[in-house]
Amino acid sequence: MATKVVMEALSPTMEEGRLVEWKKKEGDAVQTGDVLAEVETDKAVMELVARAAGTLLKQTVAAGATVPVAETVAWIGNAGEAVPGGDSAPAASPAPAPAAPSSSHPAAPAPTAAAAAVPSRTAPPAPAPAPTASTAPTAPTTGGRVKASPLAKRIAADRGLDLNGVAGSGPEGRIVKRDVENAVPKAAAQSVTGSGFSDIDLSPMRKTIAKRLAQSIGPIPTYYLTAEVDMERAHEAREALLALDSTGKFSFNDLLIRAAATALHLHPWVNAWWMDDKVRQWHEVHIGVAVAVEEGLITPVVRHADQKTLRAIAGEVRELAGRAREKKLKPEEYTGATFSISNLGMFGIDEFTAVINPPEAAILAVGRIEPKPVVMDGAVVVRRRMRMTLSCDHRVIDGATGAAFLKTLVGMLENPLALVW
Amino acid sequence: MATLTYRDALNAALREEMQRDDSVFLMGEEVAEYDGAYKVSRGLLREFGPRRVVDTPIAELGFTGIGVGAAMVGLRPIVEVMTFNFALLAIDQIVNAAAKIRYMSGGQIGCPMVVRGPGGAALQLGAQHSQAFESWYAHIPGLKVVMPATPADAKGLLKSAIRDDNPVIFIEGEMLYNQKGDVPDEEYLIPLGKADIKRPGKDVTIICHSKTVAPALNAAKTLSDEGIDAEVIDLRTITPLDQDAILASVAKTNRVVVAEEGWGFAGVGAQVVDVIQREAFDQLDAPVIRVHQADVPMPYNKHLEKAAKADATRIAAAVHQVCYRN
Numbered sequence: 176m177a178t179k180v181v182m183e184a185l186s187p188t189m190e191e192g193r194l195v196e197w198k199k200k201e202g203d204a205v206q207t208g209d210v211l212a213e214v215e216t217d218k219a220v221m222e223l224v225a226r227a228a229g230t231l232l233k234q235t236v237a238a239g240a241t242v243p244v245a246e247t248v249a250w251i252g253n254a255g256e257a258v259p260g261g262d263s264a265p266a267a268s269p270a271p272a273p274a275a276p277s278s279s280h281p282a283a284p285a286p287t288a289a290a291a292a293v294p295s296r297t298a299p300p301a302p303a304p305a306p307t308a309s310t311a312p313t314a315p316t317t318g319g320r321v322k323a324s325p326l327a328k329r330i331a332a333d334r335g336l337d338l339n340g341v342a343g344s345g346p347e348g349r350i351v352k353r354d355v356e357n358a359v360p361k362a363a364a365q366s367v368t369g370s371g372f373s374d375i376d377l378s379p380m381r382k383t384i385a386k387r388l389a390q391s392i393g394p395i396p397t398y399y400l401t402a403e404v405d406m407e408r409a410h411e412a413r414e415a416l417l418a419l420d421s422t423g424k425f426s427f428n429d430l431l432i433r434a435a436a437t438a439l440h441l442h443p444w445v446n447a448w449w450m451d452d453k454v455r456q457w458h459e460v461h462i463g464v465a466v467a468v469e470e471g472l473i474t475p476v477v478r479h480a481d482q483k484t485l486r487a488i489a490g491e492v493r494e495l496a497g498r499a500r501e502k503k504l505k506p507e508e509y510t511g512a513t514f515s516i517s518n519l520g521m522f523g524i525d526e527f528t529a530v531i532n533p534p535e536a537a538i539l540a541v542g543r544i545e546p547k548p549v550v551m552d553g554a555v556v557v558r559r560r561m562r563m564t565l566s567c568d569h570r571v572i573d574g575a576t577g578a579a580f581l582k583t584l585v586g587m588l589e590n591p592l593a594l595v596w
Numbered sequence: 597m598a599t600l601t602y603r604d605a606l607n608a609a610l611r612e613e614m615q616r617d618d619s620v621f622l623m624g625e626e627v628a629e630y631d632g633a634y635k636v637s638r639g640l641l642r643e644f645g646p647r648r649v650v651d652t653p654i655a656e657l658g659f660t661g662i663g664v665g666a667a668m669v670g671l672r673p674i675v676e677v678m679t680f681n682f683a684l685l686a687i688d689q690i691v692n693a694a695a696k697i698r699y700m701s702g703g704q705i706g707c708p709m710v711v712r713g714p715g716g717a718a719l720q721l722g723a724q725h726s727q728a729f730e731s732w733y734a735h736i737p738g739l740k741v742v743m744p745a746t747p748a749d750a751k752g753l754l755k756s757a758i759r760d761d762n763p764v765i766f767i768e769g770e771m772l773y774n775q776k777g778d779v780p781d782e783e784y785l786i787p788l789g790k791a792d793i794k795r796p797g798k799d800v801t802i803i804c805h806s807k808t809v810a811p812a813l814n815a816a817k818t819l820s821d822e823g824i825d826a827e828v829i830d831l832r833t834i835t836p837l838d839q840d841a842i843l844a845s846v847a848k849t850n851r852v853v854v855a856e857e858g859w860g861f862a863g864v865g866a867q868v869v870d871v872i873q874r875e876a877f878d879q880l881d882a883p884v885i886r887v888h889q890a891d892v893p894m895p896y897n898k899h900l901e902k903a904a905k906a907d908a909t910r911i912a913a914a915v916h917q918v919c920y921r922n
Contacts, residue, residue, distance in 0.1 A: 324881040325880050326879055326881040329878040345882065
């Protein structure tokens with residue numbers, strides 16, 4: 176009789192796993208212990224190993240599908256053997272109980288500004304669970320149990336549909352066939368690329384991060400990163416450019432927009448939207464510039480700021496800000512930003528935190544440029560300094576990611592040549 | 597195609613098999629001179645004589661035992677019991693002898709007999725005369741249990757039962773004897789162990805047998821007015837149970853009601869549910885619900901008797917429940 180292969184709980188908190196890649200094809204011979212597939216848990220990408228020897232008869236879920244723990248993903252048996260009913264459960268095929276990893280890994284990596292410039296999006300793999308003598312079947316954890324009929328669960332698994340997002344119409348909210356059939360079948364963890372952006376399905380890890388952090392702070396779990404920039408060279412660059420073109424007018428803010436746009440290109444996770452069920456990563460950079468108007472605040476958007484010259488940006492911002500104060504902006508001119516900048520330097524503010532404008536994942540708060548005594552090459556010198564604070568939506572941007580972006584931005588402002596390179 | 601009553605269809609099956617095979621004979625209380633308590637054996641004594649249509653005294657254990665012995669030596673006895681309530685007196689012969697001979701003789705001695713007669717409730721016959729015992733017999737390895745619901749099935753199944761080399765418990769319905777239905781003119785056999793789709797449908801499966809087939813079909817009709825398309829599966833044979841037909845229907849509808857005349861505990865429906873949950877767990881969209889007789893001795897009182905039995909209303913209510921309507 177064929178033995179089923181189930182999605183195992185590869186970590187103590189795992190409720191579902193995304194089958195990233197099949198390592199064995201249907202028809203392949205497998206030995207006990209062979210790696211059948213790679214599974215992304217809420218923590219790491221881990222290996223799903225065969226608990227039986229034979230032939231991989233059938234894969235019941237496609238690569239990319241997210242499958243609840245204990246759900247069947249494949250069948251192993253003798254070559255040519257029919258898979259029981261395609262889906263029926265043989266009486267005795269208990270899945271091995273999950274072994275607790277030797278150390279616990281916090282679900283959300285703590286924000287650390289000191290992390291490497293290019294953070295890895297994958298946490299270090301947890302130790303592979305050792306098979307235990309216990310034969311208790313893996314059961315979904317009661318806390319996260321989704322109440323669904325066996326049929327609904329199977330259909331959802333076949334379609335890679337996450338039952339967590341499906342409303343049940345059966346008794347006490349039980350999810351039944353009609354509910355999963357009516358649910359929009361989510362393409363199995365595929366990224367949808369639209370015009371100018373990619374929608375990235377939430378990985379189990381990102382889902383967990385989002386859930387935990389939103390519970391902790393919510394609704395937008397914001398954290399703040401502050402850096403101080405040496406603006407001497409930016410100042411020199413601005414002076415030089417103004418000298419070249421006396422008719423032109425441009426501010427440090429314009430320089431900042433240009434620098435941020437360039438840096439965002441290098442850090443797509445910061446140039447992103449939180450879309451509740453996915454992260455929209457923009458390929459285009461549209462920067463909202465907060466402008467104070469009489470009755471409040473509006474953020475006109477400089478579109479494709481990464482592709483525009485400083486001069487074009489300067490002209491556009493002034494024009495937009497002018498019309499903003501006259502309340503003459505069209506809706507498309509103040510919506511659709513992928514990132515925002517708020518500058519209160521002109522009001523003599525040294526440093527502040529700006530509030531994220533959803534669905535954007537971050538906003539940069541810029542203080543004034545002030546000459547300050549700083550230590551350079553062992554001597555105290557006076558330099559023009561500016562403090563910037565990046566507010567980040569932790570559901571999208573992890574600490575190290577935000578810090579890396581900020582580091583790039585600081586580097587560009589301290590070396591404005593980067594903006595023409 | 598002729599229209600026959602259930603009783604005449606059974607009579608035709610007996611006649612045809614007795615004409616075909618000289619080793620077939622009928623015995624029981626009042627089967628000969630009186631033409632049978634329910635007239636199933638009408639005219640057979642005249643046609644086949646007292647050697648092959650034998651009146652017996654009121655002694656179920658005795659004449660059932662004679663049937664077992666006759667079968668062991670190569671005859672094909674048909675033992676009519678006036679009702680299966682009385683066959684309790686013969687249960688030792690049926691369970692300890694008929695069912696076991698082939699096994700205990702290492703296959704050397706068979707027992708090709710049919711024990712037939714009405715089972716279940718009729719109308720106000722009281723607790724001792726209104727019992728559906730099919731699950732008792734189905735429980736015993738070695739016995740086949742057949743329960744036709746229509747005249748055509750009655751004829752085709754009885755002919756197969758008579759030709760079967762094993763003991764067959766053939767339970768008829770007292771309330772069905774007067775039911776009319778189309779019966780093919782040409783000779784035909786209905787194999788034992790094959791269920792029948794009495795009404796195809798796609799939303800829910802009602803699994804039933806014998807006297808619950810008619811109320812199930814009535815319920816299906818009512819339900820179709822509400823937009824629920826019910827499939828009605830008549831098991832026809834309790835053992836062997838047609839698991840393939842059950843599972844195919846469950847795969848189609850994903851929702852099941854099992855209706856039967858007997859008591860619920862360890863009833864036929866319990867066995868059907870076991871098959872479904874084991875073999876078709878992932879096909880189920882709702883728990884399977886059973887409709888059966890109230891777990892009390894059958895009341896004599898007309899209204900209480902009606903209230904105790906599985907009927908179309910209760911079957912329809914169960915369908916609502918498994919379809920999550922109401």
